[in-house]
Amino acid sequence: MTEPLSLAPLPLAPLPRVMLEPVVRAALLEDLGRAGDVTTDATIPEGTRAEALLVAREAGVAAGLDVARLAFALVDPGLSVEACAADGDRVAAGARLLAVSGSARSILTAERVALNFAGRLSGVATLTRRFADAVAHTRATVAATRKTTPLLRALEKHAVRAGGGGAHRYGLDDAILIKDNHIAACGGIEAALARARAYAGHMMKVEIEVDTLEQLAEVLAAGGADAALLDNMAPETLREAVAMIGGRAVAEASGGVTLATAPAIAETGVDLLSTGALTHSAPVLDLGLDFV
Structure with missing residues (x-):
């Protein structure tokens, strides 16, 4: 394996x-x-x-x-x-x-x-390094989001990497991230994934946000997602989600990620923890x- x-x-x-x-x-x-x-x-x-x-x-x-x-x-x-x-x-x-x-x-x-x-x-x-150290005993990487100071995104994302964090996406143009409002406006998970995969070129990744294990099951059944954003899930739910994904997609935990909660979230087996705090609250x- x-x-x-x-x-x-x-x-x-x-x-x-x-x-x-x-x-x-x-x-x-x-x-x-x-x-x-x-x-x-x-x-x-x-x-x-x-x-x-x-x-x-x-x-x-x-x-x-x-x-x-x-x-x-x-x-x-x-x-x-x-x-x-x-x-x-x-x-x-x-x-x-x-x-x-x-x-x-x-x-x-x-x-x-x-x-x-x-x-x-x-x-x-410095703040990113504190997060990275907090999850260093796991395989997870901490990453920033697009919650950056206007016009300073490239610099702040670079600083996140200097602190040991991951790059994530830099803007609206380098990856497809389907969130709850996209799903609602599009007509559902299956439709959103189908349209995204038809639009994306062979170099572009597709990620989709889910709030529940039922939504995750629908994503896995539909196919087409390279990553699943597991939003505001408790650690026990995240552990179930990671088992459901089974390595078929990147598992990203988001929402409620703080220095206090990061270790327990990372220990569930997720690949990434993303938090806007790295840039908006440092x-x-x-x-x-x-x-x-």
Whole structure:
């Protein structure tokens, strides 16, 4: 008997600069407003040089460091920015993440945008790592949903992966996920699956949400689903659902997934636990930029 395909995250590659630059540039323009950094221009003599360290003020998992580096580079390509850590690294309080040197004016102008991105994304990675650690004794992977900050989805999904989470789908266009409202509007599970399978190309997966074991039985009888989203089911029900699926589809548990409940849910044998909390409820990791 072959082992089921692992859904565990693969090693993380950085996002291309072409994806990051529009978001970082927009954030800098928002901060600079109509007159630029008037405080820095007023108080720091032109030509002043400085060195600064971006540090973690609490323990966590680093993420968004490439984004922070880009904020400094867009303000002043002449700045030297050295990485002291990488996305996905567990860091202790006081750990150095980036070292920046060059124009003091440029460092101060880019500081807040760099910290906003790195703190937000490190917070997502840190919370994801806590979930991933909570289910590490099982074969399950924790994954984010589309409940992301508008325009920051690629960055937040990347941070989830930095924290050891799964990618899931990125948007409406990369997979078919039939939810309860689709089923209601379409006329039922069988009809929804038939239409989805007829629409999907050979590269596109189809997942369908079910609330009960009876609905799951209907899905399995109809065929055509690559994954079943088992919504708000108690652990004992999830265990039955996994047995019914019998490896014929990916079993994803969703709804009610918290740090407290995740271990018991994962122990039912599901392949995935998905939760919007990874992105919509992650606290920002406290980071700071200090001149040295």
